[in-house]
Amino acid sequence: xxxxxxxxxxxxxxxxxxxxxxxxxxxxxxxxxxxxxxxxxxxxxxxxxxxxxxxxxxxxxxxxxxxxxxxxxxxxxxxxxxxxxxxxxxxxxxxxxxxxxxxxxxxxxxxxxxxxxxxxxxxxxxxxxxxxxxxxxxxxxxxxxxxxxxxxxxxxxxxxxxxxxxxxxxxxxxxxxxxxxxxxxxxxxxxxxxxxxxxxxxxxxxxxxxxxxxxxxxxxxxxxxxxxxxxxxxxxxxxxxxxxxxxxxxxxxxxxxxxxxxxxxxxxxxxxxxxxxxxxxxxxxxxxxxxxxxxxxxxxxxxxxxxxxxxxxxxxxxxxxxxxxxxxxxxxxxxxxxxxxxxxxxxxxxxxxxxxxxxxxxxxxxxxxxxxxxxxxxxxxxxxxxxxxxxxxxxxxxxxxxxxxxxxxxxxxxxxxxxxxxxxxxxxxxxxxxxxxxxxxxxxxxxxxxxxxxxxxxxxxxxxxxxxxxxxxxxxxxxxxxx
Amino acid sequence: xxxxxxxxxxxxxxxxxxxxxxxxxxxxxxxxxxxxxxxxxxxxxxxxxxxxxxxxxxxxxxxxxxxxxxxxxxxxxxxxxxxxxxxxxxxxxxxxxxxxxxxxxxxxxxxxxxxxxxxxxxxxxxxxxxxxxxxxxxxxxxxxxxxxxxxxxxxxxxxxxxxxxxxxxxxxxxxxxxxxxxxxxxxxxxxxxxxxxxxxxxxxxxxxxxxxxxxxxxxxxxxxxxxxxxxxxxxxxxxxxxxxxxxxxxxxxxxxxxxxxxxxxxxxxxxxxxxxxxxxxxxxxxxxxxxxxxxxxxxxxxxxxxxxxxxxxxxxxxxxxxxxxxxxxxxxxxxxxxxxxxxxxxxxxxxxxxxxxxxxxxxxxxxxxxxxxxxxxxxxxxxxxxxxxxxxxxxxxxxxxxxxxxxxxxxxxxxxxxxxxxxxxxxxxxxxxxxxxxxxxxxxxxxxxxxxxxxxxxxxxxxxxxxxxxxxxxxxxxxxxxx
Numbered sequence: 013x014x015x016x017x018x019x020x021x022x023x024x025x026x027x028x029x030x031x032x033x034x035x036x037x038x039x040x041x042x043x044x045x046x047x048x049x050x051x052x053x054x055x056x057x058x059x060x061x062x063x064x065x066x067x068x069x070x071x072x073x074x075x076x077x078x079x080x081x082x083x084x085x086x087x088x089x090x091x092x093x094x095x096x097x098x099x100x101x102x103x104x105x106x107x108x109x110x111x112x113x114x115x116x117x118x119x120x121x122x123x124x125x126x127x128x129x130x131x132x133x134x135x136x137x138x139x140x141x142x143x144x145x146x147x148x149x150x151x152x153x154x155x156x157x158x159x160x161x162x163x164x165x166x167x168x169x170x171x172x173x174x175x176x177x178x179x180x181x182x183x184x185x186x187x188x189x190x191x192x193x194x195x196x197x198x199x200x201x202x203x204x205x206x207x208x209x210x211x212x213x214x215x216x217x218x219x220x221x222x223x224x225x226x227x228x229x230x231x232x233x234x235x236x237x238x239x240x241x242x243x244x245x246x247x248x249x250x251x252x253x254x255x256x257x258x259x260x261x262x263x264x265x266x267x268x269x270x271x272x273x274x275x276x277x278x279x280x281x282x283x284x285x286x287x288x289x290x291x292x293x294x295x296x297x298x299x300x301x302x303x304x305x306x307x308x309x310x311x312x313x314x315x316x317x318x319x320x321x322x323x324x325x326x327x328x329x330x331x332x333x334x335x336x337x338x339x340x341x342x343x344x345x346x347x348x349x350x351x352x353x354x355x356x357x358x359x360x361x362x363x364x365x366x367x368x369x370x371x372x373x374x375x376x377x378x379x380x381x382x383x384x385x386x387x388x389x390x391x392x393x394x395x396x397x398x399x400x401x402x403x404x405x406x407x408x409x410x411x412x413x414x415x416x417x418x419x420x421x422x423x424x425x426x427x428x429x430x431x432x433x434x435x436x437x438x439x440x441x442x443x444x445x446x447x448x449x450x451x452x453x454x455x456x457x458x459x460x461x462x463x464x465x466x467x468x469x470x471x472x473x474x475x476x477x478x479x480x481x482x483x484x485x486x487x488x489x490x491x492x493x494x495x
Numbered sequence: 496x497x498x499x500x501x502x503x504x505x506x507x508x509x510x511x512x513x514x515x516x517x518x519x520x521x522x523x524x525x526x527x528x529x530x531x532x533x534x535x536x537x538x539x540x541x542x543x544x545x546x547x548x549x550x551x552x553x554x555x556x557x558x559x560x561x562x563x564x565x566x567x568x569x570x571x572x573x574x575x576x577x578x579x580x581x582x583x584x585x586x587x588x589x590x591x592x593x594x595x596x597x598x599x600x601x602x603x604x605x606x607x608x609x610x611x612x613x614x615x616x617x618x619x620x621x622x623x624x625x626x627x628x629x630x631x632x633x634x635x636x637x638x639x640x641x642x643x644x645x646x647x648x649x650x651x652x653x654x655x656x657x658x659x660x661x662x663x664x665x666x667x668x669x670x671x672x673x674x675x676x677x678x679x680x681x682x683x684x685x686x687x688x689x690x691x692x693x694x695x696x697x698x699x700x701x702x703x704x705x706x707x708x709x710x711x712x713x714x715x716x717x718x719x720x721x722x723x724x725x726x727x728x729x730x731x732x733x734x735x736x737x738x739x740x741x742x743x744x745x746x747x748x749x750x751x752x753x754x755x756x757x758x759x760x761x762x763x764x765x766x767x768x769x770x771x772x773x774x775x776x777x778x779x780x781x782x783x784x785x786x787x788x789x790x791x792x793x794x795x796x797x798x799x800x801x802x803x804x805x806x807x808x809x810x811x812x813x814x815x816x817x818x819x820x821x822x823x824x825x826x827x828x829x830x831x832x833x834x835x836x837x838x839x840x841x842x843x844x845x846x847x848x849x850x851x852x853x854x855x856x857x858x859x860x861x862x863x864x865x866x867x868x869x870x871x872x873x874x875x876x877x878x879x880x881x882x883x884x885x886x887x888x889x890x891x892x893x894x895x896x897x898x899x900x901x902x903x904x905x906x907x908x909x910x911x912x913x914x915x916x917x918x919x920x921x922x923x924x925x926x927x928x929x930x931x932x933x934x935x936x937x938x939x940x941x942x943x944x945x946x947x948x949x950x951x952x953x954x955x956x957x958x959x960x961x962x963x964x965x966x967x968x969x970x971x972x973x974x975x976x977x978x
Contacts, residue, residue, distance in 0.1 A: 055560050116590075
């Protein structure tokens, strides 16, 4: 059975992505406009994301809860900017149990409103603060142009919602969660994201400040991979979330929200892929090691398979996620198939290995002979573990080198245009912003298609001339085309 | 701070339940009709259920996936019995992105239809079988009378969906999943459920056969705690799920579905509670051990608290779920509070314990002095583990004794009526059923409020006279009032 080759990533990233998602069985088309089915191979990546984040949330004192899918339409209207931001994207339930509803119910696009209302009931005194809640849920935002994982009408995510006594505590929480997202992205998804603050134009509808982690994809586009919002007292005032202080004074709370979604699955695909297909970081890969028996004759198969199964059992017992491929296909077919699916390590046992007590380990991130070596069967668990660590580290190093090669300092608008046109990120001194959103930024977006991705937290210090306005600037900003 | 006492369970189970769910902070009212907010203390019980089931599903070769929340209305109509069963309970989205939709979208009440359609695309040949998929998701069924966890318009659940080549393989799967539910219910939730088959009247809309696990609650009512359906070829024919056999013949698949929901949280509450509140089995308890420092003076507090924290750290490192209660309340208040919340084990350290190197362990399931004992601080982890095992075993033994005391064999309709009226389950020979649903059963329901809960898998053998019709019967059935 021959397989059509995937469009090489180096030729057309967008086409490659659309093909590889389905070819690698991460998702399947669904009959519902704008929605995909997340298949097991994609869902298991999401499970790895979920487990990695959930552990971090719990370690920092957060608890999971679950709030209703439906939100009364009137709730959304209580925070003016919020409703303006989400109104065009809503799915609305108007019929329930065969009857037209008195008040339509919105399918949650995000849950600040319904959780804000709950917090106003739950919080009475300073003793109830901080309140640190997270929810794993589906949300719906009616999107016109959709792509699997990156932008779908329904997606899965977690949304954290917290309430605090002071601005500074809320800000600490906002930054803590940003750090958790960055830690996960870098150390498990192997994506060297850049932490920064969103501009007024790009911040969350209703937030005081939005922080983001931005990852670079293989076409040089940016992908916002997680956001953390300091909501100030905006939602507290809209939903009357207040508390009695130690001094017996009623005060509004300061709230935050933060989210990461199944979009991160798309980010992992787009940050690491190559012409042959996916390259999954071992820490999030559904299958870390695929084991292949190599044989030509039935006698060879009988000699080889038991050893493959024995090694598989050892690896499984050691907690390695493995798969044995016993399909009746040629080794070449299987190699291509598992390379396309991005399995980090391939383990082969052939007739010679039976005699030698050896096996072959091939790493996905280094192609050809260079990435292959013979190892003794004795101690193979350690060898595999070391190799998985090496692949994980190399994918991060590779993505970091790629990112750094594509970020360019710019001192003029012309330079900036050249950089983003060539698929890079432009970093330049920036004074085009004002407190209520920036017309300069809108113009740049219109003319170049690039947006202000973030004001990086890591700043050079000092001052410079804004590349766009020529004004004195105290901060550099990153501009790029984005997903 | 004094607390109002909960209505004793022995006085009014229904009132007790409604009070305890909110008092113990398992759920909170929501602004959306028929929906509750699942608070952390309730959600963590659900997480224990989810983890316990998910592990079992994966061990038996199932994989998780995620299908769209919305289902085109036309899909539901393809299986005639199915749409008839669910039509009155649907929530319908008619507006998306500000526009009236051409075809309304139903919020999934269950996903046989959309998954059936997907399976018809995914399955080509016998090599693709069996297909073993599970989904963790929210579903919506518009309910008029709702109760937290037991019956809400939106609830969380898992729904397994599988496709097989033959009837027998599908039946094996259906029974395997029933066994998994029973194993979880008995060995983790400590509910001695009875496995059985649903009657034609009570089976799932569109199924060939439905199997159930039925648990007895503290008022003697039955609660259907999980169901497993052999769907025969009904959905395969409606959605054209077929495969090319080894013999090159196109055949319809045989499919199954099976589900357990947040209802199980309510079952755990109602199966174990007592007059003082919840009694949570250690394996599903969010907090397994609550640690209390006992002191009167500040000096005593300073002596006691470090030891409490030390023991807490040891327990936590050993994987025990603990909470230290350092609130500024009396021990009596705290005892009542944690008893109400059903924490299996309370650990106290007082001034005398500091001198003696001891601590007090009190078990929730045995009240008063009998359930308390001094233990040395050295080796306390083992002592706590043993005690948690003992509580787990005792709750199951207690629920089993309660169940057995309330199941009565009946030989006449009068007897049966007396049994169910007194809050028991009536077990009797039954020949009232026919293949298309039973008028006898409907009449019994109308006259007594009791339903045929199941034909237990565990049958006495032989034959007897049907308690209702007097006809010869080969099987006994269980009748009870139910949630």
